Amino acid sequence: MLEIKCPYCGKRSQNEFSYGGDANIKRPELGKEISDSEWDNFVYFRKNPRGKHSELWHHVAGCRQWFKVSRDTSTHEIFKTSKLNEEL
Amino acid sequence: MQKYSIFSLIKNAFTNHQNWEVAWKDPVPKKEYDIVIVGGGGHGLATAYYLAKEHKITNVAILEKGWIGGGNVGRNTTILRSNYMWDANGLFYEYGMKLWENLSQELNYNVMYSPRGIINLAHSDAQLNTYSRRGNSMRLNGIDAKMLGREELKKIIPFADFTSSARFPIFGGLMQPRGGTARHDAVAWGYARQADSMGVDIIQHCEVTGFDIVNGKLQGVQTSRGNIKTKKIGLCVAGSTSLLAEKLNMKLPIESHVLQACVSEPVKPFLDHVVTFGAGHFYCSQSDKGEMVMGGDLDGYNSYAQRGNLPTLQHVLSEGVAMFPNLSRLKMLRTWGGIMDMSMDGSPIIDKTHIEGVYLNCGWCYGGFKATPVSGWTFAYTIAQDRAHELNSKFKLNRFNTGHLIDEKGVGTKTWIG
Numbered sequence: 001m002l003e004i005k006c007p008y009c010g011k012r013s014q015n016e017f018s019y020g021g022d023a024n025i026k027r028p029e030l031g032k033e034i035s036d037s038e039w040d041n042f043v044y045f046r047k048n049p050r051g052k053h054s055e056l057w058h059h060v061a062g063c064r065q066w067f068k069v070s071r072d073t074s075t076h077e078i079f080k081t082s083k084l085n086e087e088l
Numbered sequence: 089m090q091k092y093s094i095f096s097l098i099k100n101a102f103t104n105h106q107n108w109e110v111a112w113k114d115p116v117p118k119k120e121y122d123i124v125i126v127g128g129g130g131h132g133l134a135t136a137y138y139l140a141k142e143h144k145i146t147n148v149a150i151l152e153k154g155w156i157g158g159g160n161v162g163r164n165t166t167i168l169r170s171n172y173m174w175d176a177n178g179l180f181y182e183y184g185m186k187l188w189e190n191l192s193q194e195l196n197y198n199v200m201y202s203p204r205g206i207i208n209l210a211h212s213d214a215q216l217n218t219y220s221r222r223g224n225s226m227r228l229n230g231i232d233a234k235m236l237g238r239e240e241l242k243k244i245i246p247f248a249d250f251t252s253s254a255r256f257p258i259f260g261g262l263m264q265p266r267g268g269t270a271r272h273d274a275v276a277w278g279y280a281r282q283a284d285s286m287g288v289d290i291i292q293h294c295e296v297t298g299f300d301i302v303n304g305k306l307q308g309v310q311t312s313r314g315n316i317k318t319k320k321i322g323l324c325v326a327g328s329t330s331l332l333a334e335k336l337n338m339k340l341p342i343e344s345h346v347l348q349a350c351v352s353e354p355v356k357p358f359l360d361h362v363v364t365f366g367a368g369h370f371y372c373s374q375s376d377k378g379e380m381v382m383g384g385d386l387d388g389y390n391s392y393a394q395r396g397n398l399p400t401l402q403h404v405l406s407e408g409v410a411m412f413p414n415l416s417r418l419k420m421l422r423t424w425g426g427i428m429d430m431s432m433d434g435s436p437i438i439d440k441t442h443i444e445g446v447y448l449n450c451g452w453c454y455g456g457f458k459a460t461p462v463s464g465w466t467f468a469y470t471i472a473q474d475r476a477h478e479l480n481s482k483f484k485l486n487r488f489n490t491g492h493l494i495d496e497k498g499v500g501t502k503t504w505i506g
Contacts (some may be wrong), residue, residue: 001398007151015399016357019389021502038491044341044432044488044501050392073344074392 006054007067007083020056022046023088028036050074054088055068057081089285092196094126112156112284113275117291120317121149123471124309126296126332130272130322130457131449133279134464135471136288142465143472146287147250149213149318150310153295157276159333160326163385163394163426164457165349165371167362169206169267170231173222176482177435178229183479184462185231185266197278199270200376206267206362207245208237209411211256216364219262226264234263245363247412255410256367269373272442275460297337299446306445320357322447322471324463327392327427329450335383336443342451343503345386346425348396348404352418354378363411370407372415377422382408384505386428386454396425427495428453430503433487435494438467438480447471448485453503 028034028042047053053073058066062075068088070079082088090096090109123139125132128150139145151158168188170181182272192199210216216235223233225319237260242250248258253277284290291313299321308317323332327344356376364371372382384404401423409416431437431451436459438449449467452459466480476484487493 013399014397020347021390039490041339044337046341046343046432048343049334050328050331050344053390055390071389073390076236076391076393076397 002078004057004069006062006065006079007081007086008063008065009059012059012062016059016061018058018060020058020066022056023056048075052079089281098139098427110283112290115289115291115369117149117151117311117313117316118289121145121289122318122319123322124148124316124318125150125322126309126454127159127324127326127328128156128280128290128292129159129324129326130157130276130279131326131452131467132322133157133276133283133290134460135324135449135467136323137283137286137462138468139472140283140286140288144469145472148287149291149316150283150290151294151296151309151316154292155292156280156290157273160426160428160456161272161276161460163424164272165373166269166272166375166457167206167267167371167373167383168201168203168270168458169264169362170458171206171208171222171226171233171262171264171267172496173225174494174496175229178226178231180462180466180479180483181459182229182231184459184463187461187465188270190277191270191278192356195278195282196256197274197281199274199278201268201270203266203268203403204238204361204373205263205265206364207241207261207263208364209241209248209261209366210259211367212259212326216260219260223262225309232264232266233256234265236261236263245359245361247358247414248363249411249413250479252370256365263361269362269375272457274414279464291342296332297396301336301443304443306443316446320445320447322449322467324449324467326429326450326452329448336441336446338441340450340485343390343430344392345428345430345503346393346396347383347386347388347428347454348390348423348425349381349383349402350423351375351381351421352415353421355380355418359412361456361502365411367410370404370411372408372412380415380418384408384464386430387425392427394425394427398425428456432501432503433493433495434497434499434503436463437485438463438470438483439476439485440470440474442484452481
């Protein structure tokens with residue numbers, strides 16, 4: 001069982017959270033001319049490292065806030081969590 | 089190569105089974121190969137076998153970081169099926185089913201192919217409608233499919249919950265009678281033994297550490313056991329695909345996730361088919377030893393750990409108990425996890441890449457085992473002929489750019505959602 005520290009509520013068990021994937025994906029700016037490949041990159045292509053991974057989690061059965069987590073994908077160790085507008 | 093038969097078994101019994109030939113050799117890597125396959129799992133071994141058998145290319149090496157068959161081919165729930173709706177998937181997996189049917193004879197190795205039928209249970213009228221649509225699509229592609237009513241199901245899976253208090257009452261189901269199971273380890277070993285006998289070098293404990301690429305062309309591969317020259321390389325490394333792609337400066341539409349499975353203690357015959365729960369993600373069958381083999385959802389977050397977490401297992405098994413209430417009385421024997429290469433549309437990629445000589449076989453999601461023969465067959469064709477076979481012509485890497493997705497489940501890019 002993972003124990004995840006929600007930046008708003010503190011440590012809670014994994015059961016309260018749902019996962020949101022790669023935290024580094026940025027939607028291309030609205031109204032900006034972009035190529036198809038930039039759009040595809042945003043929709044389909046992901047960082048998939050073994051080791052440290054920045055990702056989004058949702059405290060769905062708690063405060064319902066989204067936040068960022070830095071976690072190791074091979075040991076599942078959680079290094080740090082932060083609010084969306086903070087640096088991880 | 090020594091042929092396995094009842095006669096060779098009797099003959100070897102007289103010498104206490106001390107004189108069997110080794111099933112495959114342990115060669116030292118050569119300086120150069122025509123083709124190198126990375127990954128000694130089911131798909132890699134099958135690819136090498138079909139390269140030798142169908143395309144007469146035998147100067148081939150399989151490089152395996154650990155030992156052959158130690159990854160997902162040894163970690164699955166052994167289910168075979170081709171019950172897909174979209175043509176690209178249906179025709180591909182159906183060709184695979186035909187290869188499964190003769191595999192034991194072809195490999196002279198008993199893969200214990202058991203076409204016991206796979207049943208997808210439906211728990212609402214809407215789900216029955218969806219299943220009959222899928223069943224009709226399957227039949228149009230020449231795949232066997234049969235709708236079953238509640239009364240028929242009561243006869244063939246009597247231990248499922250047919251009571252009035254069932255949380256998800258069973259309305260009916262879709263069955264593919266030719267679906268079933270096979271002994272997973274035997275598949276890996278059977279392919280390994282035949283590939284080895286035709287001259288393929290199976291090199292274990294040899295990790296790929298880099299690639300030599302000059303002007304967009306592959307020249308060789310760097311490994312923990314020295315550099316090997318080759319003009320063509322095929323990657324069959326499932327959950328580790330992104331790690332090798334990174335060494336090639338490629339970003340892929342793949343996320344690696346852990347999927348758990350488990351077996352119970354062995355019990356007397358209880359379930360004759362493979363059955364899947366329609367109101368969640370749970371499937372089970374009974375092994376020849378009597379264990380209930382069960383699996384379900386991904387853990388739900390990126391993972392390279394070949395082990396899972398309890399909350400998911402608990403969730404999956406609670407679905408199992410909703411389907412077969414008497415499963416709750418069984419003790420768990422073993423649980424394990426494997427790393428799935430989850431593609432962004434749920435379908436595989438078997439294709440060339442932008443680097444000449446580098447071929448990609450990945451994106452199998454939960455369904456790699458059943459594809460083992462057909463994946464190897466089409467990947468061998470793609471590598472040998474330098475173009476896709478009609479069967480894998482839709483499994484292109486650039487479909488994520490062109491929009492020709494094969495989104496069987498319609499769940500979009502959130503691969504961790506069951």
